Amino acid sequence: MADKDLILVEQGPNPTSDYFVPFALLHEAGWRVRRYPLHETPVGPPARASILIFVRYVSRPWRDWVGAMRERLGRVILLMDDDLLDMAAHRGLPWRYRWKLARLAALHRGWLARQGVELWVASAHLLHTYRAWRPRRVWPIPLATAADPPPNGETQAGGRIFYHGTASHGAEIHWLPPLLKGLLEARRGATFEWVGGRTVRRACAAMAGVRVVPPMGWTAYRSFLRLPGRRIGLAPLVDTPFNRARCHTKFFDITRAGAVGIYADTGPFNEVITHGVDGLLLPMRTSAWRDGILSLLDDDARRRRMLANARDKVARLEVEARAHWWRLLTMGQDDSR
Numbered sequence: 001m002a003d004k005d006l007i008l009v010e011q012g013p014n015p016t017s018d019y020f021v022p023f024a025l026l027h028e029a030g031w032r033v034r035r036y037p038l039h040e041t042p043v044g045p046p047a048r049a050s051i052l053i054f055v056r057y058v059s060r061p062w063r064d065w066v067g068a069m070r071e072r073l074g075r076v077i078l079l080m081d082d083d084l085l086d087m088a089a090h091r092g093l094p095w096r097y098r099w100k101l102a103r104l105a106a107l108h109r110g111w112l113a114r115q116g117v118e119l120w121v122a123s124a125h126l127l128h129t130y131r132a133w134r135p136r137r138v139w140p141i142p143l144a145t146a147a148d149p150p151p152n153g154e155t156q157a158g159g160r161i162f163y164h165g166t167a168s169h170g171a172e173i174h175w176l177p178p179l180l181k182g183l184l185e186a187r188r189g190a191t192f193e194w195v196g197g198r199t200v201r202r203a204c205a206a207m208a209g210v211r212v213v214p215p216m217g218w219t220a221y222r223s224f225l226r227l228p229g230r231r232i233g234l235a236p237l238v239d240t241p242f243n244r245a246r247c248h249t250k251f252f253d254i255t256r257a258g259a260v261g262i263y264a265d266t267g268p269f270n271e272v273i274t275h276g277v278d279g280l281l282l283p284m285r286t287s288a289w290r291d292g293i294l295s296l297l298d299d300d301a302r303r304r305r306m307l308a309n310a311r312d313k314v315a316r317l318e319v320e321a322r323a324h325w326w327r328l329l330t331m332g333q334d335d336s337r
Contacts, residue, residue, distance in 0.1 A: 005050040006329075007042075008035045009062055011104075013218045016081050017055050019140040019249050020122065022322050029326075038104070041065040049074035051329070054117075056080055057104035063111055070115065078112055079138065081122035082168075083129065083245035085109045092240055094167050120328065122247040123268055129245070136328055139321040142252045142314045143222065159231025161293060162193035164253065166215065170199075171238035177203045179286040183293055184209050190297070193230070195221075230259040231303070232296050236284060237264035248272045251279065255310045260303050262292050272317065278310040 006026060010017050017035075026033050036042065038059040046052075051074050052066065058078070066076060083089040084105035090098045112119075119135035121127055127137050161183075165172055173196065180192055184207060192210045194200055204210040216224060233254030237243050248268040254261035263269035265281040275281040280296070282288045296303050 004030070005032045005034060005047045007046060007050055007052040008033055008055060009038065009052065009058075010035060010055040011038050011057055014055065015218055015249070016079065018143060018218075018222075019252070020079055020081065020120075020138055020325075021053070021055075022141055022325055025322055025326065038062065045069055045072055048072055051075045051077065053077045053079055053120075056082075056084060058108040058112070059104065063108065066115060075118055076115060077118045077120055079120045079122075080105070080126070081140075081247055081249075083126060083242060085112075086129070089241040089245065091242075092170065093242060094170065097168055123245050124271070125244045125267075138328060139317070139324055140247055140249050140252065141321045141325070142318045143256055159259075159297075160191050160193050160229055161232045161234065162195075162230050162257070162259070163234040163236075164193075164195040164221075164225075166195075167197065168242065171240050171243070172236050173199055173203065175236055175238055175284070175286075176234075177207075179289050180204070180207055180210060182286060182290050186290065187294060187297065225253060225257050228258065230257045232293055233257060233259040233261045234289070234293075235261055235263045235269065236289070237267050237269075238284060239266060243267065251310070252314060254279075255307070255314050258307070260296055260306045260310065262289060262296075272313070274309075274313075276306075278306055278313050 008017065008021065023033060034042070038057055039061060041061050042065070046069055050072070054062070054077065056079065066073065084101055087098070087102055087106045090101050090106075093101075113133075119130055119133045120138045121130060121135045122138060122140065124137070127135055163172075163176060176194075184190055184192070190209055193213060194204065194210060195213045195215060197215055201212050204212055213224075233250075235250040235254065237246065244267060246268055248271060251261060251263070251269065251272055261273070261279040263273050263279055263281055265275075265283055269279075269281060273279040273281050280292045282292050
């Protein structure tokens with residue numbers, strides 16, 4: 001399989017490519033990875049039997065290019081880590097984001113099927129939802145490497161609790177303020193870091209101890225996540241159609257930040273978290289999360305032990321994900337573990 005071309009179509013630097021495409025592994029195996037933005041197609045024809053992967057999105061220029069070059073291409077794949085193709089699953093999301101998902105994903109569903117595009121999905125929910133498409137499961141690969149050790153969560157007195165969401169987490173944005181209010185009243189001096197925009201700033205305006213960090217691009221966020229001093233990371237997940245399709249990359253983010261995570265006990269986290277060992281799995285009740293946060297703040301030894309366990313699990317999951325990804329790419333095996 002050496003000296004083959006893999007064409008990656010993506011919307012600039014993005015977490016899906018970084019989590020799901022093992023660039024170092026491909027390079028070592030002799031693959032040439034050619035990365036293109038959605039608005040730019042190759043000037044000439046591809047090498048015969050090239051593999052093309054659409055990372056989440058499709059555009060009209062690439063539809064035209066694939067149509068013209070289909071006989072030269074080998075496999076064409078859509079890699080998606082959210083439910084991008086069903087507009088009914090987008091209800092409740094911000095209108096601008098819904099339009100983006102429709103324009104760059106859902107409205108291309110028929111074309112993708114006619115072209116015989118393979119579907120690679122990042123969650124058990126998507127595997128079931130699109131079972132008629134015969135999708136394949138692909139597992140995320142952690143960002144941290146041996147050369148990039150996780151930061152120390154104990155370097156700042158007291159540490160920080162944090163939640164890093166995006167505009168697609170609207171349900172969680174409304175769920176968190178009552179939790180924070182009760183937590184900050186119970187533990188004076190606790191600090192909370194929240195990545196969010198205007199809605200988050202309004203929700204936290206009267207709360208001392210909450211620092212709202214403006215949203216940032218993916219490249220900047222990767223560096224931001226490496227800043228030391230974080231102790232506990234939150235990954236709530238309200239039961240919505242869009243949330244049901246999510247995968248467990250928050251586990252990687254929180255562990256990479258040097259923190260122990262508290263995760264919703266539904267959805268993707270049940271697949272990877274062992275409650276009380278490498279994180280806490282809690283029902284979506286604010287009292288349970290407040291008590292869970294306080295218990296971790298009060299037990300340094302337990303928290304350090306859980307962080308060490310989480311780092312060990314991340315390392316194991318990385319080995320498994322790389323091996324699985326390679327099987328999918330080279331043999332097309334369907335391993336829906």
